[in-house]
Amino acid sequence: MSTVREVTYRLLRDLHMTVVFGNPGSTELPFLRDMPPDFKYVLGLHERSAAGMALGYALGTGQATFVNLHSIASVGNGLSALVDAYYIHAPLVVTTGQQDRRQIFSEPFLASRAVEVAKPYVKWAYEPLRAEDVPAAIARGYHLAMQPPRGPVLLSIPMDDWTHACDPVAARRVTQTVLPDRTALDAVVEALDASRNPALVVGAQIEEDDAWQEAFELAEHLDADVYEQPLAARWTFPRSHRLFRGGLLPAQQPLADQLAHYDTVVVLGAAIFLYYAYVPGVPISPGSKLFQVTNSPEQAARALAGDSIVGNLKAAAAYLRRHARQRHKRTTSARTVPASAPKPEHPIPPAYVFSVLNRVMPRDAVIAEECPSAKGDLDRYLVADVPGSFYSVPNGVLGFGLPAAVGLQMAHPERRVVCAIGDGSMQYSVQALWSAVEQKAPVIVIVLENGDYSALKGFSDFTNVGRNVHGMEIPGIDMVRIAQGYGMAAQAVDRAEDLEPVLSGAFRSAEPRLISVQVAKGGQKCMGMDQSVNPPNYG
Numbered sequence: 045m046s047t048v049r050e051v052t053y054r055l056l057r058d059l060h061m062t063v064v065f066g067n068p069g070s071t072e073l074p075f076l077r078d079m080p081p082d083f084k085y086v087l088g089l090h091e092r093s094a095a096g097m098a099l100g101y102a103l104g105t106g107q108a109t110f111v112n113l114h115s116i117a118s119v120g121n122g123l124s125a126l127v128d129a130y131y132i133h134a135p136l137v138v139t140t141g142q143q144d145r146r147q148i149f150s151e152p153f154l155a156s157r158a159v160e161v162a163k164p165y166v167k168w169a170y171e172p173l174r175a176e177d178v179p180a181a182i183a184r185g186y187h188l189a190m191q192p193p194r195g196p197v198l199l200s201i202p203m204d205d206w207t208h209a210c211d212p213v214a215a216r217r218v219t220q221t222v223l224p225d226r227t228a229l230d231a232v233v234e235a236l237d238a239s240r241n242p243a244l245v246v247g248a249q250i251e252e253d254d255a256w257q258e259a260f261e262l263a264e265h266l267d268a269d270v271y272e273q274p275l276a277a278r279w280t281f282p283r284s285h286r287l288f289r290g291g292l293l294p295a296q297q298p299l300a301d302q303l304a305h306y307d308t309v310v311v312l313g314a315a316i317f318l319y320y321a322y323v324p325g326v327p328i329s330p331g332s333k334l335f336q337v338t339n340s341p342e343q344a345a346r347a348l349a350g351d352s353i354v355g356n357l358k359a360a361a362a363y364l365r366r367h368a369r370q371r372h373k374r375t376t377s378a379r380t381v382p383a384s385a386p387k388p389e390h391p392i393p394p395a396y397v398f399s400v401l402n403r404v405m406p407r408d409a410v411i412a413e414e415c416p417s418a419k420g421d422l423d424r425y426l427v428a429d430v431p432g433s434f435y436s437v438p439n440g441v442l443g444f445g446l447p448a449a450v451g452l453q454m455a456h457p458e459r460r461v462v463c464a465i466g467d468g469s470m471q472y473s474v475q476a477l478w479s480a481v482e483q484k485a486p487v488i489v490i491v492l493e494n495g496d497y498s499a500l501k502g503f504s505d506f507t508n509v510g511r512n513v514h515g516m517e518i519p520g521i522d523m524v525r526i527a528q529g530y531g532m533a534a535q536a537v538d539r540a541e542d543l544e545p546v547l548s549g550a551f552r553s554a555e556p557r558l559i560s561v562q563v564a565k566g567g568q569k570c571m572g573m574d575q576s577v578n579p580p581n582y583g
């Protein structure tokens with residue numbers, strides 16, 4: 045009879061989870077020993093980086109990714125990656141070692157309560173009651189992780205389980221497409237047919253449900269203006285398209301004002317709505333009919349307004365396109381990058397960095413973004429028109445960008461991944477630089493070095509907290525030497541005229557590279573908002 049370990053490796057192979065991202069400890073060694081040669085182990089030097097790379101890999105491949113973390117450190121160090129995976133709907137099957145069952149009662153060294161800690165941020169957290177249930181639990185976790193809304197699951201596995209005898213577990217097929225209610229969609233069709241000026245809001249789930257083409261065709265069929273959800277974790281509509289109107293602001297009244305002009309608004313695959321700073325108001329103005337199509341029953345239940353339809357985005361968008369009346373094409377011209385190109389000043393404005401990057405990067409480049417105060421500049425100057433081009437922090441927890449970029453690059457060897465990241469953000473998962481080198485993942489890391497936490501200063505200004513706050517400066521970090529210390533080629537740029545040749549050189553090279561650009565401090569606006577939107581006063 046086979047062992048739990050043997051059955052598990054067979055199952056992982058059958059489920060196509062042969063890349064294992066992890067950081068090992070004594071409680072994981074009985075699983076990790078003698079890994080079959082068709083498996084690949086990707087070492088992260090910290091659980092945040094290991095799980096964060098897995099997250100990028102899962103998003104890039106669209107498949108569940110297997111993660112093996114250490115004991116309670118899985119949720120101690122790795123929890124923020126699980127939080128990211130939960131909010132961005134990344135299918136991760138995370139396993140973590142537990143102490144030996146025969147002594148667990150006495151709470152030995154490395155006893156783990158990971159299951160209890162992880163629960164709010166995973167779709168399922170479980171420690172099997174019997175060793176021989178481990179492979180079946182992994183299969184169950186896989187199917188749950190892959191079922192939209194996708195997300196992480198966590199399994200805690202006692203270290204003595206792997207040698208137990210165990211029956212084989214078949215990799216069953218479980219469907220993942222839940223069709224939306226047609227009668228409910230007919231109500232949306234009716235509203236669209238009666239509408240004078242409809243708008244669509246596109247959200248991250250469009251990529252999750254492989255609905256990019258259907259959403260695009262629906263927008264053209266309706267000739268509707270298209271907005272990106274606030275603080276989009278994924279861009280899901282061609283940025284240069286004539287119907288594209290940019291992102292929604294992440295606060296109640298300003299967002300409602302942006303959409304007030306439309307009599308019908310259909311949100312495809314996003315929350316209603318994702319806010320940041322509290323600005324009192326209404327979710328949607330009384331003159332606009334609001335609908336949401338979402339693959340998440342939970343998101344539908346908590347929407348602040350509108351009628352929600354739960355189900356697959358691809359099917360819903362195709363249905364709406366087939367049944368709603370086609371509208372005449374207005375004469376709107378293609379959206380272009382702002383005509384006034386930013387000037388090459390000193391220190392270099394972030395807007396200038398992104399205008400140059402947009403000029404030199406391949407049109408199918410993948411962007412992993414984590415540059416809080418320069419987010420607006422990136423949004424204005426980078427054009428991405430193909431699916432799977434953009435990923436950003438899903439719930440405000442920094443440390444997402446760099447490991448996600450490495451995982452995305454591993455998933456897309458034929459595309460080039462650029463990580464645009466703040467010098468502060470970089471520190472939360474900096475070890476992923478080493479993994480990029482080890483994996484020969486040619487990610488280009490552009491650090492926006494401004495020596496402070498500009499975004500927090502911007503938030504302080506916006507909310508009238510003022511600037512008398514400790515902990516806002518981070519001088520003296522040498523990103524080039526840190527990258528070189530991890531074995532990555534790196535260079536600094538502090539003159540605007542050097543930027544283009546250095547960036548072009550990075551794209552020509554087939555190696556990972558870090559470019560640290562001395563940029564002007566940001567903080568003029570808070571996620572695109574200034575005092576004109578009536579912010580709260582915490583001063």
Ligand SMILES: Cc1ncc(C[n+]2csc(CCOP(=O)(O)OP(=O)(O)O)c2C)c(N)n1
Nearest residue numbers: 416417440442466467468469496497498499
């Ligand atoms: C894990 C984590 N810790 C702290 C914060 C709070 N925070 C939000 S923005 C920010 C500043 C980030 O600095 P940097 O990456 O240099 O970007 P900048 O604000 O300068 O644009 C911080 C610390 C956070 N969001 N996540």
